[in-house]
Amino acid sequence: MEFAVAGVTLNPLIPFLWALFVGLVFSMVGAAGGILAGVGHISLFGLADANMIKPMNQLLVIVSPLVAVPAYWRQQRVIFSLGLLLGLGSVFGSVFGSWYSKNYLSMMQQYQPLFGLLVLFISCRLFYESSIHTARQQKRDLRDASRDLEKKLSELRGRAKNEPFEKILKSRVSFRRLKILFLDHEFSCNLASPVLAGFSIAAISSALGVGGGFLLVPYMTSWLGLPMFLVAGTSALSVLIASISSVGNYFLLGVKVDWLMVLLELLGVVTGSLLGPWISRYMKDRWLRALLGIVLLYVGIGYALGGWIREWLGFSII
Numbered sequence: 583m584e585f586a587v588a589g590v591t592l593n594p595l596i597p598f599l600w601a602l603f604v605g606l607v608f609s610m611v612g613a614a615g616g617i618l619a620g621v622g623h624i625s626l627f628g629l630a631d632a633n634m635i636k637p638m639n640q641l642l643v644i645v646s647p648l649v650a651v652p653a654y655w656r657q658q659r660v661i662f663s664l665g666l667l668l669g670l671g672s673v674f675g676s677v678f679g680s681w682y683s684k685n686y687l688s689m690m691q692q693y694q695p696l697f698g699l700l701v702l703f704i705s706c707r708l709f710y711e712s713s714i715h716t717a718r719q720q721k722r723d724l725r726d727a728s729r730d731l732e733k734k735l736s737e738l739r740g741r742a743k744n745e746p747f748e749k750i751l752k753s754r755v756s757f758r759r760l761k762i763l764f765l766d767h768e769f770s771c772n773l774a775s776p777v778l779a780g781f782s783i784a785a786i787s788s789a790l791g792v793g794g795g796f797l798l799v800p801y802m803t804s805w806l807g808l809p810m811f812l813v814a815g816t817s818a819l820s821v822l823i824a825s826i827s828s829v830g831n832y833f834l835l836g837v838k839v840d841w842l843m844v845l846l847e848l849l850g851v852v853t854g855s856l857l858g859p860w861i862s863r864y865m866k867d868r869w870l871r872a873l874l875g876i877v878l879l880y881v882g883i884g885y886a887l888g889g890w891i892r893e894w895l896g897f898s899i900i
Contacts, residue, residue: 588840601847605854616792632693636791637832643793647822654815669823671780676827679788698885708875788828
């Protein structure tokens with residue numbers, strides 16, 4: 583099949599199956615969706631227009647938050663005040679990042695090495711998260727948080743059958759600070775912190791055509807000290823706002839996408855996202871992260887250092 587706008591001829595099963603794989607991985611690991619979408623567009627499909635690749639990556643990234651945010655909202659696991667502050671910064675960051683990228687990273691020779699460095703960063707993070715010590719610590723933290731939550735819910739049920747969940751999670755915004763109350767714990771930050779973080783993360787993500795959860799999650803867990811119970815949904819909300827802003831600005835800047843290819847990929851991502859939770863019951867998360875880290879390490883080296891490797895060794899590794 584000819585994809586005229588993208589300028590390539592492919593079996594239509596290839597973009598569908600690769601996007602299915604992207605949806606599987608993202609739903610099981612919670613990261614690397616935009617990265618893998620970019621790898622497919624660059625290496626598997628052979629797209630040569632760097633500006634086209636970026637919004638096409640992010641159109642696939644949007645799918646997961648669209649499904650996830652309402653689900654997290656029903657479970658009251660989204661800190662809307664924090665997500666909107668991050669989103670406020672991300673709107674400006676996305677506009678700046680997409681404008682800069684469209685004008686100064688429009689050639690594959692400019693875009694691909696930077697994308698490769700990002701892939702290398704993600705692979706290192708996946709290796710860290712899949713390490714035995716880190717995996718065990720994450721399991722302990724999740725188990726402890728789940729126990730605390732269930733204990734608190736039981737106490738509330740004992741006092742009143744219809745006790746609202748807002749008694750467990752609520753936030754207060756003052757002139758200078760945001761305060762988040764969860765399970766009798768208070769987390770607070772200056773209002774400028776999430777806005778600046780949202781701007782910086784969205785600028786990088788938009789310029790390279792990826793999501794942003796790989797930076798949002800460490801910011802909320804390590805910098806703000808929030809539990810993962812609340813981070814996933816809040817991150818998804820911020821990624822959704824940033825990705826929509828970025829894609830919209832790319833369109834305003836005149837960047838075109840191949841909608842036929844996008845449609846096939848969206849079908850694949852949705853299918854993979856639905857299958858991922860079921861398949862994850864039969865696979866160890868730690869090993870999946872390690873395997874994905876190995877693949878991304880190879881790809882990242884090929885993208886970031888491919889020119890030097892060809893010059894020194896006379897052949898390309900990707």
